[in-house]
Amino acid sequence: MNSVILQIASKYIRAILLIFAVLALLRGHNQPGGGFIGGLLAGLSVVYTSLAFSATNIEQKLKIKPAHYIGIGLFIALISVLPGLWAVGTLFQGVWTTIPLPFGSVLKIGTPLLFDIGVFFTVIGVTLQFFFTLSNKE
């Protein structure tokens, strides 16, 4: 496809999709969203750009290859189940901690979020891997 409108629009849409992706990831624990949805959204942003330009072009421009995303994601997800072992003695047990922020608010952060981030990256990697493998014209 060679549409100028699509190409220009894709820049903004990509940015919006990525912001949404991160938002979905971070708020997922309490509101609709989460690592899976976030990952799909982030993957979609790349897919969209690829449709506007060309898939091979975008694939070459990716700084991190899809397979590496998968690896990073699985690694983070695996790491996230370990603190439970150290803190409570059980694998997979969520561990939470609070970090005080300025202006009196607190940030609650725990290993489930880390795990979600792992899912996020894995899903990005898998989506892109599917997409680029299938879009490859040979």
Place this chain on the structure above:
Amino acid sequence: MEPYVLLLYLVVAFAMFLVPQKIKGVKPIIPALLHFGAFIYFITRIPAISKGTITKQSFAWIPELSLNIEFTLDGLSLIFALLITAIGALVFLYAKAYMKSYEGRSRFYFYLSVFSGAMLGLVLSTNLIQFFIFWELTSVLSFLLISFFNEKDSARRAAFQSLFITTFGGLSLLAGIILIDNIADSYNLSDWIAHAEQIKASKIYLPALLLILIGIFTKSAQFPFHFWLPGAMQAPTPVSAYLHSATMVKAGVFLLARLNPVLGGTDEWTHIIPVIGAITMLVGSYLSITQKDIKAILAYTTISALGLLVLLFGIDTNLSVKAAMVFLFVHAFYKASLFMIAGYIDKKTGTRDIDSLGGLARILPYGFGVAAIALLSMAGLPPLLGFIGKELIYEAKVQSPGLGFLVLIFGVVSNILMVTISLYFLFKVFMGKALTHIKRPKKIDLYYLAGPASLAFLSLALGLYPDFLSGLIEPAIEVIRVEIVQIKLKLWHGLNLVFLLSLLTVISGVLIFLLIYKKNKLLRGWRKLNDRIFYINFSDVFLSGIDRFVGYSGKNTKLIQHGYHRYYILTIILFTSLLLWLQIFITRDWQLDTKFTLQPFYISGLIGIMMLAAIYSAISRSRLNTIIAMGITGYGISLIYLYYSAVDLAITQIIVETLTIVIFVLVLQKLPKFATLSKKSTRLRDAAIALAFGGVMTILALKAIHVDFNLPISDFFIEKSYQEAFGKNVVNVILVDFRTLDTLGEITVLSVAAVGVYVLLKKKTKKL
């Protein structure tokens, strides 16, 4: 101590690969020293054992299943341990000379070390499962050893044959062990002995006994499983010497002795086992005479000896067990030394064909001396240990109950043949015209002869002073018979029936020997006759059976694994829907919820649109239109999710649907032009299957409303998700907190799928 000895074996075996290049030549010395050390250790245990001290060690493994690691050193295992370590040390010394010129010696020494360790573990185990593990380990390692010259087709075939037969027996043995566990509720041998009466009285005694006996008979090469043993001579000669004398084939005999207190003494035991043993004994000695390869001759005499041992344990009297234990030593000594001599002759002359050998006494005088002693022991002539063994055996047979007379005749005939073959071997190989192309070696081949010489010396020394053995054998008989037996071994028993039988045996044996030695034509005729009678070779029958089995399985596999993806899917869907229909038909609970509302109107309308889209996707002739129509149904479903406030699901569904459509479109570009390939009947069939499946799913959905769950699991999650996981989004909490392991598994599966897609599409494979 014993487990640590075994551990040492394992360590040394692996260390074989780490020995520096410079001192490779002395490599076999290390395991030889290990064996010798272990031998000394077991020697030091003799006084304690003969006083009746039995050392036991056990480690918990899976106590809930009564699986523990249990080692016991008693009279019986001590005898076998002594044989294994002593002959093992000699075999390694011999291998140093024999294996000198072969590649992959490190591998060979590794296998052999693990093999002897496994055999040692086997005789020391008293947990039957642990015993079985060691038992199978010896099978696998003997497979690796027999196929050591794996560039030879015959070696590979022989190795597979022995593996098939012994592991078949192994499985049967395992089944037998499990059956007995059902009665005794334990895998521990002492528990079995404690429950012996109960086991013998039980209904499953006979099946268990038969299963275990198949294991024993295959391992110890009893008729009709005997044919793998001659094939096993494809192994390097040190292995044959070890395998035939102290390990592997003796494992079956060992088990027979071990289980005697548990299963022995019944009518079944004293009838089945002696018959098989006697047949094997006769077959082995008869076939040995017409063999040409000297290793084959020795292999068949091993079969005969094993038959004899099994027969004696089957007769199951104090006397027969005593005879068996003595004969165990007799056979181990002469067979190990004869195999080593056979390998020595092979190396020096380049042939093992008995017809082309002759006059070696002048060329290899030391070898001749050793071989003569060993062969005379095999023939059972005084003053060698073999003579004492034979006398005891005759005594046991004369007094054996039941089948005594038949067994006696079999025994005498078999022994006559043994005398003949021993003498024939001795005279044919060492006497007569000398081979001209071989020169007398300048040095004594120390490594070749050390082993056989010391074993021959033992045959002679123990023949003259047999009472040394009494102290060893008494505790073993005590273990086997569970009663204290005093024995006295001596060379001269006086003039009695047994001696007369011995005399008869020797005279007839010598006569037959003279006949076939003087008149070569006679032996040739005999061989021809045997070829005609036994033209069906057991091992050929076995191999063709295996081939046919493989062919049959291949054909059937192709029927199921045809490789057409569409038919796999078809089969799965058809089968699933038929099963579900059947279940619905059986329960006949036609209570369906039909009171669904059409409110609000936009949801009903949405469903109408989705249905239309679905129908259109099935009948459309354009791929793009089909995909768009499928997209409509997908998005429609996500809207329904949204209506029932499953926001997470809805978002996921929308994104996945989008991605699917994009990817579908991408794939479309690669497909060939649309063409109607399916016939009308095919499409009708597909429609029928689709209807069947869709119908059943609809009915299930309508019925599902009526299914009452006692406690909706959602309550638990809604209640706990904020309390325990600090999250308000229940779906997400389940995914990342309550069910982390599942999610981890899912993303792993996703990753694997991605790799699979990549490999399928990107990797250029050769055309099949």
